[in-house]
Amino acid sequence: MESIGAEGRDTMRGLLGAVNESLGAPMAPAWEAALRExxxxxxxxEKVWVGEDLVECSRDAAPGDWLRHAYADAAVVTQVNDGQAAAEAGERWASCSASAPSIVFRMLDMLDVRPGHRVLEIGTGTGWNAGLLAHRLGAGLVTTIEVDPALAARAAGCLERVGLDPEVVQGDGARGHVARGPYDRVVATCSVRAVPPAWIAQTVPGGVVLVPWESPWFCWGLLRLTVDGFGGASGLFSPHSAFMLMRGQRVDLRIYRDVVSDDHVPDESMTRLSPWAVAGDDWGAQFALGLQLPDVWRAWQHEPEVEGVASRLWLATTEADSWAAVDWDGAASDRFTVWEYGPRRLWGMVEAAYDWWRGAGCPGPERFGLSVAPDGTHVAWLDTPDQPVPVLPRSAPPRTCGPDNEVHHGTGTL
Incomplete structure (x- = not known):
């Protein structure tokens, strides 16, 4: 195995300390051994991308920087643009990454693997997570699936070079891999907006399915499901992680390309609910809204080229049939202009979802759970499965507004 030298050993010790600090306790000895070995x-x-701007870092050009990134407790982007070259930094978008080690080991701890367990991993990526599992469980018990042929081949080579032997399968992870099942544990390293039924069907009763969660509104949270003996599963969320969405569940929508048209004439109204309350720094609020509005997404536009508008929050449906925009003029803190178009009054639905969350005591993600029925139906709940989270309908009546929220129909100009 390749030596990392004195600098590498120092950085690895620093990483171990950082992971333990993040976990709040020393990791299990078996996982510490896996980290070291x-x-x-x-x-x-040899080439990775770091930071929000995806700055390229090459091992050949900057070996010290590259090694520090390798052993920092931070995610490292390992592929951009699904492997297609992008000439300019602004054209890059992350399509594969090595997750921050602290979340890797948090998820491995939550997975609660035991000797003899068979594990299915969805999303091989670099192969490191599969390697850690194979080190812990031994020969023949780990299967990992990667949709990208180039990534699958590279990960298989890396695993072989370090003497580990998980089964690397190139294919659609949403289908699982029935040939090596059933599994005691299924773990995904990509986020999902709906749990593929194959993952539950290929898990033994009492087994665990651990997946990062995402809604179009907000990407955040882990979901740990326990499979029952009747084709379903249920479990709680935890407030950790943000992962890239599974490729098969991606929705490529852009406000001006796909949603807003020049001939749209929106309704204008006013609201006292700040857009930052529902799409700002309160991750609990955003998580709750995502559960209630499972087909609504949002995007910030700061300093839009609109007179009198300093920031704008866009909302739209994944069907691209309705949209809304909430404008801040840069001065007022209790009145915001709302524009809405389409059959659904999206801002009114956001207000209702936020009011429900406030009325429930502003719960964090750890109080929410999800049940998946044998027919694939997903039902989110608060505290217990008999308290379902209200999912707002896909059609909604016009907003009912008082004097402070007067609606002007069909008069708006964005």
Missing amino acids: VPRHTFLP
């Missing part, structure tokens, strides 16, 4: 850097490509 399955070095993260051996799974990273």
